[in-house]
Amino acid sequence: MDGRSTTKVVLLSCGSFNPITNMHLRMFELARDHLEDTGQYRVVKGIISPVGDGYKKKGLIEACHRLEMARLSTENSDWITVDSWEGLQPDWVETAKVVRHHYAKLLAAEKSNDDVDTVNYGKKRRVEENYLEESSQHTRRDGPQLMLLCGADVLESFGVPNLWKQEDIDEIVGHYGLVCITRSGSDPNKFIYKSDILWKNRKNIHVVHEWVTNEISATHVRQSLRRGRSVRYLLPDDVVNYTREHGLYSAESEQKNADVVLAPLLKYSDASSS
Ligand SMILES: Nc1ncnc2c1ncn2[C@@H]1O[C@H](COP(=O)(O)OP(=O)(O)OP(=O)(O)O)[C@@H](O)[C@H]1O
Ligand SMILES: NC(=O)c1ccc[n+]([C@@H]2O[C@H](COP(=O)(O)O)[C@@H](O)[C@H]2O)c1
Numbered sequence: 224m225d226g227r228s229t230t231k232v233v234l235l236s237c238g239s240f241n242p243i244t245n246m247h248l249r250m251f252e253l254a255r256d257h258l259e260d261t262g263q264y265r266v267v268k269g270i271i272s273p274v275g276d277g278y279k280k281k282g283l284i285e286a287c288h289r290l291e292m293a294r295l296s297t298e299n300s301d302w303i304t305v306d307s308w309e310g311l312q313p314d315w316v317e318t319a320k321v322v323r324h325h326y327a328k329l330l331a332a333e334k335s336n337d338d339v340d341t342v343n344y345g346k347k348r349r350v351e352e353n354y355l356e357e358s359s360q361h362t363r364r365d366g367p368q369l370m371l372l373c374g375a376d377v378l379e380s381f382g383v384p385n386l387w388k389q390e391d392i393d394e395i396v397g398h399y400g401l402v403c404i405t406r407s408g409s410d411p412n413k414f415i416y417k418s419d420i421l422w423k424n425r426k427n428i429h430v431v432h433e434w435v436t437n438e439i440s441a442t443h444v445r446q447s448l449r450r451g452r453s454v455r456y457l458l459p460d461d462v463v464n465y466t467r468e469h470g471l472y473s474a475e476s477e478q479k480n481a482d483v484v485l486a487p488l489l490k491y492s493d494a495s496s497s
């Protein structure tokens with residue numbers, strides 16, 4: 224592949240990861256293969272961003288455990304990483320804000336790399352031109368792209384009333400881009416067709432068809448753990464051991480947040496009624 228004519232991509236996946244499963248890790252591999260197969264992209268990094276406790280999803284255990292399990296499962300990957308910024312925020316953070324945060328970090332890292340280039344190779348003028356252009360257009364012509372990576376259920380959740388702000392969907396899909404992995408029971412292409420906002424941005428949505436369908440879900444994993452059944456080979460071994468050592472996922476933990484409303488639903492229903 225000719226590195227000079229491809230766009231560098233960083234993939235960001237936001238979710239509960241309660242706990243992280245092998246399928247979450249597979250998503251990154253599937254997305255990278257798909258994007259690089261187009262010949263247009265070079266995927267340089269994957270970021271797993273577990274949601275903070277303020278999301279208030281039923282059965283969501285503490286972020287410190289979810290972050291540690293994600294860290295353990297990515298230890299032997301040379302490109303997938305875990306970021307704790309979102310997970311450690313006291314309140315739930317909208318996904319559009321998380322995307323913005325990581326894009327700003329990415330540009331800052333690129334800039335400091337370029338500054339090293341500048342010192343070494345006297346490319347100051349090119350760097351300055353790029354950044355002038357960036358500040359006027361928000362994206363750099365030859366800069367990296369950040370794309371949100373999710374399963375088709377998350378894409379379809381865009382249609383759930385009071386869950387997502389339309390402007391956030393527009394920003395994520397229109398400005399950054401989305402990679403969506405098919406999941407059984409969902410039809411992302413039909414969903415895109417039916418949604419005006421997604422149809423408008425369809426060129427920024429990469430649907431990855433997973434032919435080796437894999438029904439692993441964290442819900443089923445938690446259920447098996449509650450019942451004392453084996454979850455080996457569904458999760459990385461280190462994660463299986465971690466759940467055992469810390470006694471995670473019990474009938475009690477599944478009742479966490481059972482009586483509270485999911486943070487985005489609370490936030491946007493309030494906004495619509497005021
Ligand atoms: N088997 C799968 N196929 C495709 N995408 C998946 C799969 N499992 C998880 N994902 C995606 O991974 C991201 C994180 O998902 P999440 O943490 O909710 O996992 P989950 O298995 O769906 O958990 P839960 O059952 O608790 O909802 C989401 O974008 C979700 O769509
Ligand atoms: N309006 C929003 O920004 C919005 C709404 C619902 C879920 N989400 C995010 O999507 C992800 C969904 O995770 P789950 O599939 O585990 O519920 C989480 O990271 C959550 O923060 C974002």
Ligand SMILES: [Zn+2]
Binds near residue numbers: 376
């Ligand atoms: Zn889910």
